[in-house]
Amino acid sequence: MTNRDTTPMMTVSDVFAALGLLSRLPVPVDGEKATARGAAAAWAYPLAGLVIGSIVACVATAALWAGLGAPIAAALALATNVIITGAMHEDGLADSADGLWGGWEPARRLEIMKDSHIGVYGVTALALSFLLRWLALSMLIGSGLHWAAIISAAMLSRASMTELMAILPNARDTGLSKSVGRPTHAGATVAAVIGLAASLLLWGLTGLIVAVVAQVAALVCTAIAKAKIGGQTGDTLGATQQISEIAAFLAMVVLFSS
Numbered sequence: 365m366t367n368r369d370t371t372p373m374m375t376v377s378d379v380f381a382a383l384g385l386l387s388r389l390p391v392p393v394d395g396e397k398a399t400a401r402g403a404a405a406a407w408a409y410p411l412a413g414l415v416i417g418s419i420v421a422c423v424a425t426a427a428l429w430a431g432l433g434a435p436i437a438a439a440l441a442l443a444t445n446v447i448i449t450g451a452m453h454e455d456g457l458a459d460s461a462d463g464l465w466g467g468w469e470p471a472r473r474l475e476i477m478k479d480s481h482i483g484v485y486g487v488t489a490l491a492l493s494f495l496l497r498w499l500a501l502s503m504l505i506g507s508g509l510h511w512a513a514i515i516s517a518a519m520l521s522r523a524s525m526t527e528l529m530a531i532l533p534n535a536r537d538t539g540l541s542k543s544v545g546r547p548t549h550a551g552a553t554v555a556a557v558i559g560l561a562a563s564l565l566l567w568g569l570t571g572l573i574v575a576v577v578a579q580v581a582a583l584v585c586t587a588i589a590k591a592k593i594g595g596q597t598g599d600t601l602g603a604t605q606q607i608s609e610i611a612a613f614l615a616m617v618v619l620f621s622s
Contacts, residue, residue: 381393382411434503500617524585535594
């Protein structure tokens with residue numbers, strides 16, 4: 365007889381493991397169990413996005429209640445997001461911009477990405493990321509759509525990270541992405557379905573367009589990573605989250621903001 369693999373595809377502890385990895389929130393995480401699960405918990409990344417997005421949306425709402433206006437509420441929402449996540453995705457975006465465009469060979473690009481110093485590409489990428497997200501959020505908050513916008517973007521963009529992990533091999537033999545491992549395609553599909561379901565629930569059928577736009581942005585990031593370094597790293601995962609989130613916000617502005 366062939367021994368059957370009894371390892372569960374999904375567990376409740378995966379949600380806490382995802383939050384422990386993707387945020388600085390003081391969640392109870394069984395380190396040994398989380399390490400053993402590794403990338404098997406990646407299906408829960410969108411649920412971590414749900415928690416993070418909900419907190420960010422609460423801050424934006426509180427700012428509006430305080431009479432601070434949409435622009436300041438958007439800025440405080442972005443600041444809260446950075447604090448909660450430890451700016452890990454922004455760091456990945458900056459490192460990816462520096463490395464992928466600052467070197468001519470894959471090995472050199474990976475070397476630059478690993479360097480803790482930030483270059484002009486990284487600074488420019490961060491500036492554009494914050495500018496685009498702030499402008500889009502200001503418009504969406506002004507239209508009273510920030511809860512749906514922040515939560516759906518947070519979930520869709522983190523689902524895109526799981527997909528990238530499943531599609532591309534690790535570009536290096538060390539680093540965070542390598543230590544976590546790669547999820548199965550089934551796990552990545554679960555993450556994508558959770559993100560899509562959230563978008564449909566929050567926006568109706570038009571949410572499908574938002575999800576498709578975020579997915580296309582993630583696929584572009586995947587193609588660039590494959591062409592530039594032959595795989596994915598923790599930095600490219602962070603960059604993919606940022607680009608997908610920006611794409612989702614821009615789609616929402618076009619579709620829903622008045």
